[in-house]
Amino acid sequence: MSETGRRVLLAYYGDDFTGSTDAMEVTALAGLRTVLFTRVPDAATLARFSGYDVYGIAGTSRAQSPEWMDAHLPAAFEALVRLDPRLVQYKVCSTFDSSPTTGSIGRAIDLGVGVVGGAWSPSIVGAPQLGRWQAFGNLFAAAGPKNYRIDRHPTMSRHPVTPMNEGDLRRHLAGQTDRPIDGVDFVALDGFDPARIEGPAPVVFLDVLDPASQARAGEIVWEAPDARLFSASSSGLQYALVAHWRQTGRLPATPPVLPEAAPVARLLVLSGSCSPITADQIAHAEDAGFAAIRLDVRAAATPARAEAERARIGEAVAAAFQTARGVIVYAARSVDDPAYAALQAMCAETGLPFAEAQDALGRFLGALAREAVPRFGLERLVVAGGDTSGRIVESLPIDALEVAHPLVRGAPLCRCHSASEAYDGLQVALKGGQMGSADVFVKALGGAAAPAAALSAAGS
Structure with missing residues (x-):
């Protein structure tokens, strides 16, 4: 059991604040009690939020150097592990923008696997709900009414700090870590068995194109034999898990409805x-x-x-x-x-x-x-x-x-x-x-x- 007194489904560190609330929204709207801390919580703060299903910590690592990550991320991951979750996530942007020197997802994975363990590190980035799709390892994103491969996206290809100049996420990530990297395309998803994975905890990207591939990706991660896994994923992970949990009855098919916000004076x-x-x-x-x-x-x-x-x-x-x-x-x-x-x-x-x-x-x-x-x-x-x-x-x-x-x-x-x-x-x-x-x-x-x-x- 965790420090909160119940089994935690998922605990995540967000590499920026907007992505952290995006991830929180998915599980909260599905009916899971979810809280997002603005910093690594101390015992007193954590005690005020006992009994939640999902915990998050919002961070700023997307804009930081690998050296900064070395100094700050292990403590954050260790705090998440103490909650005893089934999954520990490093929540990344759904556009996966990063570089070897700024917001290195590869460095975060190396640090996270070192703390959390696991025979492999799954990664789900595609989230059709957000206009993000991954096919044969390549990421696509919407911009207004049109969709683009990420390296041709009118904004992300020109990002002022971490422009995306490679659409294949396996090739993109290979510039940030020496860890083995593989992928399961949507054609091979149904037959994929993580129990057959070999090698030193490889990163494995799972394609997501539609509701069926999304639910299957969630099933692969949640039903994997590992006691605990570390995953660098966008909120595509949350969407995939929720889809699987609904299929298996862990969550109701119809989620609760939150009230609309009232107008404010200013x-x-x-x-x-x-x-x-x-x-x-x-x-x-x-x-x-x-x-x-x-x-x-x-x-x-x-x-x-x-x-x-x-x-x-x-x-x-x-x-x-x-x-x-x-x-x-x-x-x-x-x-x-x-x-x-x-x-x-x-x-x-x-x-x-x-x-x-x-x-x-x-x-x-x-x-x-x-x-x-x-x-x-x-x-x-x-x-x-x-x-x-x-x-x-x-x-x-x-x-x-x-x-x-x-x-x-x-x-x-x-x-x-x-x-x-x-x-x-x-x-x-x-x-x-x-x-x-x-x-x-x-x-x-x-x-x-x-x-x-x-x-x-x-x-x-």
């Missing part, structure tokens, strides 16, 4: 995303009456200028809330935005690594969020961008998150648990750059983005 959106999908969402919100405020990214990323820029943005937000219920603060709208070029130029001038400049922007937005929640009495906050979400939530006095309401697939509204009254009960949605429909920010606000005259009527 909503603040903080975006560090450079995705064109997020750009469309910002434009849609502006058309619906949101106010959009652009950061001076050079000032925000420069320590000597950041405090003055934060004061400027704070006053701009205050003024915007006089005329709009929804306010968006954003760094750039895409990699073609002049602000992106300006940040690159600053890095070239000063010698500051671009990743450090992006990290500074995330911490800037985190400080802004910490001030804004009590100042404006916010009940709901939306963050766009995976790395940005991590930096912002780390800046807030929040211990754990639970899914409260659906919003868009992959980005639910989460209830915050905090010892601080201003943050306890705060609702937060962490939206990855590739996630959500054009109206996601409008849906998060609820109702029309009415002018200030309507705020008093809304109870603000």
Whole structure:
């Protein structure tokens, strides 16, 4: 038995915060009690959340070096093993973007297998529910109405830190680990038997294209003879397990329905995303009456200028809330935005690594969020961008998150648990750059983005 007093089905470490809430959403909406910690929990924190089926720890390793992983991931994996789960997962992005020097999934697997053990390490990345498919080892992803192999995806092939230039995940991962890597394509799934695996704990990718292959992949992992397995997977693992559990009766075929979120008086959106999908969402919100405020990214990323820029943005937000219920603060709208070029130029001038400049922007937005929640009495906050979400939530006095309401697939509204009254009960949605429909920010606000005259009527 685990420290929580019952068998835990799955425990995972998320390599960024948006992906962590995406994974939490899948099991929570299936009816499994799921909690996500914002850091490795101590005994007192864990005691407040006993009896859950699934536990997660949200992290920021997607933006970190292998050396950082060596220093931080083993303790996180050891904490998960102490919960005595059947599976330990390193939750990765469904686009699998990573590199040997930043967010190395290979290094995470080597560390995780070393802690968790197991004769093999399965990996499920395809998740049709998110517009992700894996066929013959190659990953495909949706972008608007079209689907692309990941190395031809209009956003992920141009990711500013970890561009995907290889569609075959086996070849991509081989640049990050010396561990044997294999794959089971969807043609061979039915006949695959993990008991016949040989070699030093190879990574084995399982194709997922449709409901049948998804449920079969979940069956292969869950019914494997290993006492415990380590899996570096997207939320495709959660989707596959839920599909299998429904087929076998462990979960009901019809999941419980969470209530829709009520409108709030005002909503603040903080975006560090450079995705064109997020750009469309910002434009849609502006058309619906949101106010959009652009950061001076050079000032925000420069320590000597950041405090003055934060004061400027704070006053701009205050003024915007006089005329709009929804306010968006954003760094750039895409990699073609002049602000992106300006940040690159600053890095070239000063010698500051671009990743450090992006990290500074995330911490800037985190400080802004910490001030804004009590100042404006916010009940709901939306963050766009995976790395940005991590930096912002780390800046807030929040211990754990639970899914409260659906919003868009992959980005639910989460209830915050905090010892601080201003943050306890705060609702937060962490939206990855590739996630959500054009109206996601409008849906998060609820109702029309009415002018200030309507705020008093809304109870603000």
